[in-house]
Amino acid sequence: xxxxxxxxxxxxAVNVTRxxxxxxxxxxxxxxxxxxxxxxxxxxLPFVEYVWLLWSVKESAYKYLxxxxxTTPFIPVRLEVxxxxxxxxxxxxxxxxxxxxxxxxxxxxxxxxSIIFEGITLFYRTLFYNELIASVVNDSDNFEEIHWGLxxxxxxTYAHQSALVREFAxxxxxxxxxxxxxxxxxxxxxxxxxxxxGKELGAPISLSHHGVWVGYSFNCTQKK
Amino acid sequence: MTRQExxxxxxxxxAPYTANKELLAGINEDTDLIKDLKINSANLVDIIIDAxxxxxxxxxxxxxxxxINVGTCIDVIGERINQAG
Numbered sequence: 001x002x003x004x005x006x007x008x009x010x011x012x013a014v015n016v017t018r019x020x021x022x023x024x025x026x027x028x029x030x031x032x033x034x035x036x037x038x039x040x041x042x043x044x045l046p047f048v049e050y051v052w053l054l055w056s057v058k059e060s061a062y063k064y065l066x067x068x069x070x071t072t073p074f075i076p077v078r079l080e081v082x083x084x085x086x087x088x089x090x091x092x093x094x095x096x097x098x099x100x101x102x103x104x105x106x107x108x109x110x111x112x113x114s115i116i117f118e119g120i121t122l123f124y125r126t127l128f129y130n131e132l133i134a135s136v137v138n139d140s141d142n143f144e145e146i147h148w149g150l151x152x153x154x155x156x157t158y159a160h161q162s163a164l165v166r167e168f169a170x171x172x173x174x175x176x177x178x179x180x181x182x183x184x185x186x187x188x189x190x191x192x193x194x195x196x197x198g199k200e201l202g203a204p205i206s207l208s209h210h211g212v213w214v215g216y217s218f219n220c221t222q223k224k
Numbered sequence: 225m226t227r228q229e230x231x232x233x234x235x236x237x238x239a240p241y242t243a244n245k246e247l248l249a250g251i252n253e254d255t256d257l258i259k260d261l262k263i264n265s266a267n268l269v270d271i272i273i274d275a276x277x278x279x280x281x282x283x284x285x286x287x288x289x290x291x292i293n294v295g296t297c298i299d300v301i302g303e304r305i306n307q308a309g
Contacts, residue, residue: 027269059265073289158262210264
């Protein structure tokens, strides 16, 4: 069940007032997730950030599952985040405009947990900074083969961000796979695919952009 | 409301969430909200809430998932208006 799923929420682009309104978050949160919030420390995770953290995990899970089954619907309340864990002593910091890339998350303080959809459990890691929330999901709790990257851009236009995230991801893909001439295209279902010499490579990739951030994740598990 | 009337109002609902105002002016029932109008998925919830307020209807989760292009948005809104009436 190898796939890839990521999502970024640029917090400066979030409508805080609307995010706090029950009519809004009731369309995103599963009823059990409203109870789950009561078990968390709001000084570490304010409610607005909680809503968007769960959104980013749900969108990531949807992308992961939709690559495997193109008929998968995106109904956020039916994707249930089951746990939200912080490392001991977690304190949110600023990323500024720094570019970040990695393979796995071993040296980083991440939010982690699991999410379930129609009996399928996926696991997530989320980078939570003052400026953004960026999630990646996997079908196991081991992210050692999951490559990811985040890049800031002042240009908010769709065309620029779409081109930038592809260029950014291709650079990392070529390094990780030892190949050149890679291109990111989309298949008939609109799912991003990696193409080399006209052939699709089995390296599932996910792309995201929101506000002033772009990011990718790809899964190298099957290359082993 | 006719489909044309719903479409006319729907343009106003969508307008704050797309930078592609030129395409918005000429949308038709096949126009895809994400692929064509480049609306971020995070804003789809905003559009559903704004449509609920505009038409005084409730859009359930399954119907919201069908609102992929302008035509399916009009289908869902039209159904809900008829049910409310």
